[in-house]
Amino acid sequence: MGSDDLFHKRRARRSAEMARALATRAQGERVLIVCEGKKTEPLYLNDLKTDLGIRPAAVKIAPHNGSSPDKVVAHGLALYEEDAKLGDSYDAVYFVFDRDKHVTYATAVQRLSDCKIAGKPFHAVTSIPCFEYWLLLHFGFTDKPFTEAGGKSAADTLISELRTKPNFNNYGKGQKGIYGLLKDKLPTAMSAAASGLANATKTGEENPSTRVHELVEALQRLSERC
Template sequence: MGSEDNFHKRKARSTSDLKRVKAFRKQNKRILIICEGSKTEFNYFRDLRTDLGIDPKQVNIPKNDGNTPDRILDHALALYDEDALSGDAYDKVYCVFDRDTHSTFDESVQRIESLKSGRKPKPFEAITSTPCFEFWLLLHFGYTDAAFHQAGKKSVGDNAVAALKKKPGFAAYDKGTQGIYKQLKPKLPDAIKHAQKLREESIKNRTMNPATNVNILVLDIQALSSSNK
């Protein structure tokens, strides 16, 4: 009888756990964020998640060994399909990458658009910056629509980083710098406003240099935090 009782207890616990998971999923969206590399963007969004008190199971930001748009998308697809097979697919998947000098940028953006509008749509979104993520950081200090160009041995991305290093507190900035989100948090509302204004102007003027839609992802993460309260 003892072993039979234990079996029923385990089954009851399992059923109870499953009900809790289903209840959590009914009330909470699950998103996946795959960033270019594993430094600036990775740290920024993880710090944002921590600051908002969001469970890592709800906003998954795994490390990614790929640093090109196509590899980022392939990795995101693999993780999305893996979870979909388990019966609990992500509600949204964000691929965060730069234009910079990547030869697969346009192709990857087009692939994501195809995934969104295909016969079996997948909830993917390209979160891009031109020339690079550092331009999003620059928008915390004020609005700008000045284009970036390659100059000598410096890529367009290098020049955006150089511009950021001229801002207060960023002279020693590099890709491994910690605490960027916390440092810029007081200026975040301004950056969101500036990014939105720039996107509207970019559409009107038909230019995407510079540009970023990182604010979309930030707002979506903030909305998750609000819905959890």
């Protein structure tokens, strides 16, 4: 194949990609959600998205490989810029990651804050110590700090408590159907998460806290427009 043919094929493919992007834009706003985990968070959020009746093209959920928060942020930035190069960009990008024992947590949060100040539609959806705190809040409010104990990390300690709850005795990372098990308790979790975050902001003690409820609220609002 000659170089001219290859050039024209690439140009045609890029034009087709841009046309698809613009066609999607014509249908309404679009949201990108970048997750630290490959299974737990994407599975939960995909089930939530389906339950809310959000059209597939409106929300893209991009799993990562469970690596550090700074790499999650870098991955999301790359996806955002790649989309923008097609002639458009996402209306909002949510970065879902935990603090746990990650040494780059604060750096990642600060980078997103700087991007937001610069006008980027970026949102940090953090959980301290981990996403499972959001799941635990479906059973009621708790602000008990979770720390390393008995050779367990803070996240492992929290998961041990989650396993004491009904239907969660065998809970494991990447388990399917979690959203369905907790759906009826969602209002409890929303209220508890908001209270916990307000308390963390007031006292400066972020362990435990989560912003997952802010993402859920955003998706609920989006569902009303899609």
